[in-house]
Amino acid sequence: xxxxxxxxxxRDFTVGIGIQVEPGELVAIxxxxxxxxxxxxxxxxxxxxLTAGEIRLDARRLSSAANPRADVPVGRRxxxxxxxxxxxxxxxxxxxxxxxxxxxxxxxAIKTAARMGLETMLQTRPKGLSGGEAQRVALCxxxxxxxxxxxxxxxxxxxxxxxxxxxxxxxxxxLQGRGTAALLxxxxxxxxxxxxxxxxxxxxxxxxxVGDPRELVLRPRTALVASLVGYRGxxxxxxxxxxxxxxxxxxxxxxxGTGVISGRVVGMRPDGARIDVEVEADGEWLGRFHxxxxxxxxxxxxxxxxxxxxxxxxxxxxxLD
Amino acid sequence: xxxPPAPAALRGSGVRASTGAALVGALIVWVALLGPLIALLxxxxxxxxxxxxxxxxxxxxxxxxxxxxxxxxxxxLLLGTxxxxxLARGRLPFPRLWEVxxxxxxxxxxxxxxxxxxxxxxxxxxxxxxxxxxxxxxxxTFFALVIxxxxxxxxxxxxxxxxxxxxxxxxxEEAAALLGDRRWRTWRRVTVPLAAPGLATALAVTxxxxxxxxxxxxxxxxxxFGLPMQIWVTLQETGLKSALPxxxxxxxxxxxxxxxxxxxSAHARRRL
Numbered sequence: 001x002x003x004x005x006x007x008x009x010x011r012d013f014t015v016g017i018g019i020q021v022e023p024g025e026l027v028a029i030x031x032x033x034x035x036x037x038x039x040x041x042x043x044x045x046x047x048x049x050l051t052a053g054e055i056r057l058d059a060r061r062l063s064s065a066a067n068p069r070a071d072v073p074v075g076r077r078x079x080x081x082x083x084x085x086x087x088x089x090x091x092x093x094x095x096x097x098x099x100x101x102x103x104x105x106x107x108x109a110i111k112t113a114a115r116m117g118l119e120t121m122l123q124t125r126p127k128g129l130s131g132g133e134a135q136r137v138a139l140c141x142x143x144x145x146x147x148x149x150x151x152x153x154x155x156x157x158x159x160x161x162x163x164x165x166x167x168x169x170x171x172x173x174x175l176q177g178r179g180t181a182a183l184l185x186x187x188x189x190x191x192x193x194x195x196x197x198x199x200x201x202x203x204x205x206x207x208x209x210v211g212d213p214r215e216l217v218l219r220p221r222t223a224l225v226a227s228l229v230g231y232r233g234x235x236x237x238x239x240x241x242x243x244x245x246x247x248x249x250x251x252x253x254x255x256x257g258t259g260v261i262s263g264r265v266v267g268m269r270p271d272g273a274r275i276d277v278e279v280e281a282d283g284e285w286l287g288r289f290h291x292x293x294x295x296x297x298x299x300x301x302x303x304x305x306x307x308x309x310x311x312x313x314x315x316x317x318x319x320l321d
Numbered sequence: 322x323x324x325p326p327a328p329a330a331l332r333g334s335g336v337r338a339s340t341g342a343a344l345v346g347a348l349i350v351w352v353a354l355l356g357p358l359i360a361l362l363x364x365x366x367x368x369x370x371x372x373x374x375x376x377x378x379x380x381x382x383x384x385x386x387x388x389x390x391x392x393x394x395x396x397x398l399l400l401g402t403x404x405x406x407x408l409a410r411g412r413l414p415f416p417r418l419w420e421v422x423x424x425x426x427x428x429x430x431x432x433x434x435x436x437x438x439x440x441x442x443x444x445x446x447x448x449x450x451x452x453x454x455x456x457x458x459x460x461x462t463f464f465a466l467v468i469x470x471x472x473x474x475x476x477x478x479x480x481x482x483x484x485x486x487x488x489x490x491x492x493x494e495e496a497a498a499l500l501g502d503r504r505w506r507t508w509r510r511v512t513v514p515l516a517a518p519g520l521a522t523a524l525a526v527t528x529x530x531x532x533x534x535x536x537x538x539x540x541x542x543x544x545x546f547g548l549p550m551q552i553w554v555t556l557q558e559t560g561l562k563s564a565l566p567x568x569x570x571x572x573x574x575x576x577x578x579x580x581x582x583x584x585x586s587a588h589a590r591r592r593l
Contacts, residue, residue, distance in 0.1 A: 047495070075498045091592075
């Protein structure tokens, strides 16, 4: 089990994280660029020293701010790290790369490589690999170490969406087969939800909320979390701020009634098969919503819709940035 | 390396003319650089080379030069490699100061290096006295020849090796560390192989400089004769004709390694 409760000072802000990851659990850290996601993983992997607190994995203390000299060195912590750049050694073949870790054996390496569909390219050099293949090699190589926690620093984000989801699924199956825990860092909710049992939202170095992947979207604790998990509409009623998710609105017939929101279409743009509609209410910009069915409305049309169970925030929770 | 064709918009007659001019310029430089070598070969008959090399003791300077250069190269490799690596990784405090130290022998005229060495390791200095306790003398000995060659050639190696190490992304070493590899093994299995093409070039240039070291050698290691000294003395005593065969020998011994290393490293770079 990973038990992390620490701080790492950065130039712009301090990354302060408290989280536990159970054995075999898959946790995603969701956050925008520059939220401190990479710093978090680097601290776990032992690449940056802590300025406060400690990190433990099972019975071992990996890092502590109190006694950094006793930190377990990088590569001997049972922590693997995959980055966006796969970091393959260009002068070694795929097989030599996979067998690089000191205790790796060719027999095991070849078996893992076969599971990842790499058996035909074992003798090629990394230069000849596609981005997805290179990442699979890097994953395979990391799995040849005794890794109990795998840190994934957006390893597939430079690949196209379907491929990156496919590779995440491959990683997930491989990890679940071994009972290895993982921390996936990503800025895409879809990836986080597809991969993890639990999602944590990170913003400016702080974990805002940790929860079930679906619960997090349905019950964001603050308006900031809501905006980070995809809410795009905001309706201010006095002190209170209602968050509206573009996928969770239903058009209703004209009229009033409790919960009915009325507005006017001020913009439209296609988004895949659906139309994104921009709505204004009472002269105030309300947000973007997905027009899911039927003919899209025309510009300026009055629109009435009902948001499904929208979260409402008051006081400090209603602050958006 | 293949150069991609210029975009259509650039392929005008003006461009063709300037490419032609550049080619002519390049040809002039090439001929000027190789000219002396060609002239040397033109002035030498195989019979003359053989006869001057058949004189008693003619091979001694060659052996002296090769031996001294090998020792110098070993010392430079051993002491210069860690320094080059630390310079490349920026792990030294006051890096500019270290760089100046490395470049200084390059900027100092070799003759002056020789004079300064007398003040440092000559018989009447503390270091010279300490050396004499070890039965070593740093003037007019093989040992002195090695020292002079090191001073004349070490910057070529350290600067070249530092540039070679700088081409190895730190991320490569980080990746190896994350896989549980020890520093030394990483250095051996990742850093050095990746820097090898540049290291080979640096080593080859250093070898050529050490073999040809003359200025500092003239001052502190007149004896025993290495090839450059032999050339100089023969030139003084019997003239150009008898000095040329030694010049050819020096070229033949000093050049293949650098040229070979250069060709190998060009090949190795393409492979990475």
